[in-house]
Amino acid sequence: MHDYDERLTDLVFSYMRDRLAMDPVPLDHPGVKDKLDIALAGLINAEGNDPAKVLDIYADQLAPSVISADSPRFLSFIPAAPTKAALLFDMVVSCASLQGISWLEASGAIAAENQVLRLIADKAGMPGTAGGCFVSGGSAANLSALVVARDAARRTAGRPRVAVSDQAHSSITNTLNIIGVDPLVVKTSDHRLTGEALRAALEGDEAGDVIAVVATCGTTNAGIIDDLAGVAEVAREHDLWFHVDGAYGGAGLFAPSVRGLYDGIEHADSFVVDPHKWLFAPFDCAALLYRNPRLAKAVHTQDASYLDVLHTGEEEDWNPTDYAYHLTRRARGLPLWFSLAVHGVGAYTEAIEKALSLARRSADLIRENEKLELIREPTLSAVLFRRRGWTHDDYRSWSERLLAGQIGFVTPTGWEGETVARFAFLHPNTTIGIVEEILATM
Numbered sequence: 064m065h066d067y068d069e070r071l072t073d074l075v076f077s078y079m080r081d082r083l084a085m086d087p088v089p090l091d092h093p094g095v096k097d098k099l100d101i102a103l104a105g106l107i108n109a110e111g112n113d114p115a116k117v118l119d120i121y122a123d124q125l126a127p128s129v130i131s132a133d134s135p136r137f138l139s140f141i142p143a144a145p146t147k148a149a150l151l152f153d154m155v156v157s158c159a160s161l162q163g164i165s166w167l168e169a170s171g172a173i174a175a176e177n178q179v180l181r182l183i184a185d186k187a188g189m190p191g192t193a194g195g196c197f198v199s200g201g202s203a204a205n206l207s208a209l210v211v212a213r214d215a216a217r218r219t220a221g222r223p224r225v226a227v228s229d230q231a232h233s234s235i236t237n238t239l240n241i242i243g244v245d246p247l248v249v250k251t252s253d254h255r256l257t258g259e260a261l262r263a264a265l266e267g268d269e270a271g272d273v274i275a276v277v278a279t280c281g282t283t284n285a286g287i288i289d290d291l292a293g294v295a296e297v298a299r300e301h302d303l304w305f306h307v308d309g310a311y312g313g314a315g316l317f318a319p320s321v322r323g324l325y326d327g328i329e330h331a332d333s334f335v336v337d338p339h340k341w342l343f344a345p346f347d348c349a350a351l352l353y354r355n356p357r358l359a360k361a362v363h364t365q366d367a368s369y370l371d372v373l374h375t376g377e378e379e380d381w382n383p384t385d386y387a388y389h390l391t392r393r394a395r396g397l398p399l400w401f402s403l404a405v406h407g408v409g410a411y412t413e414a415i416e417k418a419l420s421l422a423r424r425s426a427d428l429i430r431e432n433e434k435l436e437l438i439r440e441p442t443l444s445a446v447l448f449r450r451r452g453w454t455h456d457d458y459r460s461w462s463e464r465l466l467a468g469q470i471g472f473v474t475p476t477g478w479e480g481e482t483v484a485r486f487a488f489l490h491p492n493t494t495i496g497i498v499e500e501i502l503a504t505m
């Protein structure tokens with residue numbers, strides 16, 4: 064099974080070619096457990112199977128039970144829209160078993176990944192010394208960064224706290240649980256964390272020993288960008304680690320029409336953006352940057368006799384494994400590197416601006432429709448709105464109908480205790496026509 068097999072290769076390459084060429088990709092449906100169980104029964108046995116049979120089972124039975132995150136009609140949660148160049152290069156990363164653990168083993172891959180991290184750091188205005196690594200997702204990145212924040216503070220006898228807004232992503236709550244740090248939840252006005260609100264919370268009687276603050280650009284539900292400049296200033300005054308979670312919205316740094324909203328991000332001690340969201344990379348890819356990577360290295364470097372050879376003490380020997388909670392890792396930044404090098408940064412700016420303008424045009428359509436009500440002006444590419452008179456169950460059954468008819472995957476969300484409708488745009492091929500088609504079903 065380690066020898067080159069022409070037939071197997073042709074079979075899989077031809078499947079991949081067909082998938083890449085699909086335009087549009089089908090949205091597909093949630094699976095039915097019994098049917099999936101029947102399709103899989105007995106398949107893994109002692110003797111193996113004809114690869115054509117296995118691939119057919121995948122293509123006919125399994126693949127249609129995975130809703131295509133890269134469909135232009137996938138408008139729930141945060142969609143995906145990897146470029147073809149990035150998808151193809153992901154196959155190269157796999158075929159070449161490219162890992163990106165240490166400079167000793169993988170300097171060629173790491174140098175390319177670091178070129179992309181540098182680009183992102185420059186967009187954020189972080190200093191030339193900033194650096195980090197790619198991890199599997201925003202959750203892993205937030206965890207890795209906040210461990211560094213906790214250990215860099217090291218000034219507490221009791222339980223330290225991290226200031227967060229009530230709009231912070233669920234992975235921040237998880238992180239704080241894991242690392243044994245309590246949240247100081249700062250009340251927001253209009254769901255946006257401001258320097259003023261942070262200052263008031265820090266000066267309140269309940270503040271405790273706050274060591275860090277987490278700001279979001281933009282929030283997952285509504286795309287709101289916190290007052291990064293104000294929060295940065297208060298963080299400086301109070302000697303707090305300033306972490307910025309841009310897993311979804313960080314890509315807006317590439318978009319001139321919204322770039323001003325990110326002012327203050329240049330002061331971040333750590334910053335996260337998920338290229339597998341709005342920078343059009345395949346799953347799974349998150350960029351994690353530190354203002355002072357040495358602090359991260361001191362926390363994350365794994366120490367073992369069999370790893371000593373990786374740590375030469377040479378400054379230029381960059382081991383991605385030293386900057387997050389991981390050791391073995393695939394060179395998951397390379398698909399983005401390849402696509403950026405092929406298409407140029409301008410193509411990314413254009414594609415990101417496309418979703419921003421689609422959000423603004425959709426907001427106009429919603430405002431003009433008397434059955435609908437826009438909940439707030441979109442800041443980025445998430446649009447919240449209500450259908451007058453609808454209950455929670457109305458939204459749920461509408462969403463199911465849309466998916467059953469393959470018109471769209473649009474799940475409702477919660478907003479101030481109410482169930483509402485939400486679009487998350489990101490795919491450059493989502494058109495205003497698709498939006499009109501969906502709104503017409505309400």
Ligand SMILES: *Cc1c(COP(=O)(O)O)cnc(C)c1O
Pocket residue numbers: 141199200201202203232234279281282283308309310311312337349
């Ligand atoms: C998506 C998201 C995360 C989590 O990222 P994963 O890649 O899903 O782990 C964290 N923060 C924000 C703001 C997000 O939108």
